[in-house]
Amino acid sequence: MSLISTEKILSGNKRAIARLITYVENNHPHAQSFLDSLYPHTGQAHLVGITGSPVTGKSSLVNKLAKAYRDQDKSVAIIAVDPTSPFSGGAILGDRIRMRELAGDPGIFIRSMASRGSLGGLSKAVDDAIKVLDAAGFEVILIETVGAGQSEVEIVKTAHTVIVVEVPGLGDDVQAIKAGILEIADIFVVNKADRPGAEKTVSTLRTMLELGHASTHHVLHHGQLMTVEETPSHPDEENKKMWEIPVLKTMALKEEGIDPVVTTIDRHLDYLKNSGELMDRNRTRLIDELETALQLELMDRLLGQLPPNHLSETITKLVDRNLSPYAAVQAILKSREVGSRE
Amino acid sequence: MTQFEQKIRVLIAKPGLDGHDRGAKVVARALRDAGMEVIYTGIRQTPEMIIESSLQEDVDVVGLSILSGAHMALLPIITQQLRENDMEDVLVLAGGIIPDEDVAALQEAGVKGIFTPGASTQEIIDFIQTSMAQKEAL
Numbered sequence: 001m002s003l004i005s006t007e008k009i010l011s012g013n014k015r016a017i018a019r020l021i022t023y024v025e026n027n028h029p030h031a032q033s034f035l036d037s038l039y040p041h042t043g044q045a046h047l048v049g050i051t052g053s054p055v056t057g058k059s060s061l062v063n064k065l066a067k068a069y070r071d072q073d074k075s076v077a078i079i080a081v082d083p084t085s086p087f088s089g090g091a092i093l094g095d096r097i098r099m100r101e102l103a104g105d106p107g108i109f110i111r112s113m114a115s116r117g118s119l120g121g122l123s124k125a126v127d128d129a130i131k132v133l134d135a136a137g138f139e140v141i142l143i144e145t146v147g148a149g150q151s152e153v154e155i156v157k158t159a160h161t162v163i164v165v166e167v168p169g170l171g172d173d174v175q176a177i178k179a180g181i182l183e184i185a186d187i188f189v190v191n192k193a194d195r196p197g198a199e200k201t202v203s204t205l206r207t208m209l210e211l212g213h214a215s216t217h218h219v220l221h222h223g224q225l226m227t228v229e230e231t232p233s234h235p236d237e238e239n240k241k242m243w244e245i246p247v248l249k250t251m252a253l254k255e256e257g258i259d260p261v262v263t264t265i266d267r268h269l270d271y272l273k274n275s276g277e278l279m280d281r282n283r284t285r286l287i288d289e290l291e292t293a294l295q296l297e298l299m300d301r302l303l304g305q306l307p308p309n310h311l312s313e314t315i316t317k318l319v320d321r322n323l324s325p326y327a328a329v330q331a332i333l334k335s336r337e338v339g340s341r342e
Numbered sequence: 343m344t345q346f347e348q349k350i351r352v353l354i355a356k357p358g359l360d361g362h363d364r365g366a367k368v369v370a371r372a373l374r375d376a377g378m379e380v381i382y383t384g385i386r387q388t389p390e391m392i393i394e395s396s397l398q399e400d401v402d403v404v405g406l407s408i409l410s411g412a413h414m415a416l417l418p419i420i421t422q423q424l425r426e427n428d429m430e431d432v433l434v435l436a437g438g439i440i441p442d443e444d445v446a447a448l449q450e451a452g453v454k455g456i457f458t459p460g461a462s463t464q465e466i467i468d469f470i471q472t473s474m475a476q477k478e479a480l
């Protein structure tokens with residue numbers, strides 16, 4: 001009797017969902033075949049990313065957003081990603097502390113994940129965990145990541161709607177707002193609005209948005225496979241009403257300002273659908289996934305076929321400047337051909 | 343694809359009504375520094391909350407910190423509920439003020455490791471790692 005089966009996942013069995021997420025985190029040899037059979041059932045959930053600097057109240061906000069969705073009878077999965085310690089490889093995942101109000105609700109599933117510093121930032125594991133939860137039928141998936149550079153950008157590739165959480169105290173200083181943050185936000189939330197300076201922060205953000213750019217059409221992909229693809233075009237591109245990034249105030253602890261955030265998230269999804277951007281984003285994301293998967297697989301196969309010590313000898317030659325990286329690649333490809341003929 | 347890498351996942355929770363979680367946090371940090379992934383759920387956790395979190399987080403270990411003297415009331419309920427959810431292979435540990443005369447009964451109830459305030463965090467780490475290695479070998 002196996003803990004995991006495709007049927008169990010599709011019917012929302014939480015034990016099976018949890019174990020399959022462990023499998024994808026661990027790169028378990030059985031994970032991929034389950035993901036393959038779940039894949040046709042994915043693409044239904046609204047993926048909402050919540051990011052921002054540490055301790056801005058992301059988890060508290062996620063907690064209240066989830067509650068609001070539950071009031072609408074929508075099922076909600078939450079993935080809370082925290083960084084893995086580069087020193088020990090361990091992590092403390094503490095986001096659940098703020099979500100105790102959600103305990104005991106069968107329409108909620110919360111999973112804490114460590115970033116594990118894997119290839120590709122937010123990591124394949126998070127992407128795959130999202131697919132598992134999506135296939136399991138959760139209507140909204142909230143993904144919390146700490147805004148520490150790379151993960152903020154990564155979440156844009158994954159999520160349909162990205163919320164960036166700020167707090168009062170940014171000051172009047174436009175410079176204080178982290179570079180790059182404007183490009184990734186679909187919605188800004190100034191949380192802890194009970195604190196002084198909230199209005200100032202809101203107006204600073206609004207000013208920056210006005211100065212910054214009119215368009216937020218951020219398809220971030222520049223991978224190789226994109227050149228093969230034609231850029232999807234829309235006849236009504238010219239007239240397309242652009243999304244104006246809203247700046248909202250919340251007090252997550254007091255549960256104030258939450259409903260407008262939910263309404264805005266819904267409105268953003270409508271915008272994505274009506275403008276065709278949803279299709280563009282999905283397409284871009286899938287091309288990106290294909291490319292990453294292809295790279296990983298080719299690399300694995302290639303390295304797996306190398307004669308023992310070949311890699312370490314090559315590295316020594318590189319370091320000694322006896323061989324250029326380009327020549328090394330040619331040598332690797334050649335030695336593999338020799339190896340595979342046996 | 344790529345290598346199979348397993349990480350020990352541990353839920354640290356404080357059942358009961360007292361609000362001190364300093365000890366639990368020290369243990370959480372020590373386990374993190376030993377390379378484990380620690381899901382920290384905080385104080386005043388009911389058995390139901392602990393079971394639900396353990397299930398969703400698919401942890402290998404549940405570490406319960408208890409100071410309030412309610413260990414005999416709470417710990418057996420938690421191990422019992424884990425069994426009812428087919429999670430008997432989760433390693434249950436308890437730390438805190440637990441009198442010697444209660445140890446045997448708690449072990450009988452399925453609490454595998456019991457650590458009183460004198461125990462070092464290294465003892466806890468060793469206990470977890472040894473147990474996990476044994477489970478692996480099965």
Ligand SMILES: Nc1nc2c(ncn2[C@@H]2O[C@H](COP(=O)(O)OP(=O)(O)OP(=O)(O)O)[C@@H](O)[C@H]2O)c(=O)[nH]1
Pocket residue numbers: 053054055056057058059060061095098146191192193194195250251252253254
């Ligand atoms: N004053 C005030 N404090 C808040 C509000 N929302 C959250 N906090 C507090 O801010 C602190 C951090 O909250 P979290 O929700 O854990 O923040 P986070 O961004 O998820 O934190 P990390 O995941 O650790 O980066 C907690 O002490 C919360 O109680 C708010 O609206 N007002």
Ligand SMILES: [Mg+2]
Pocket residue numbers: 058059060094095144
């Ligand atoms: Mg958090």
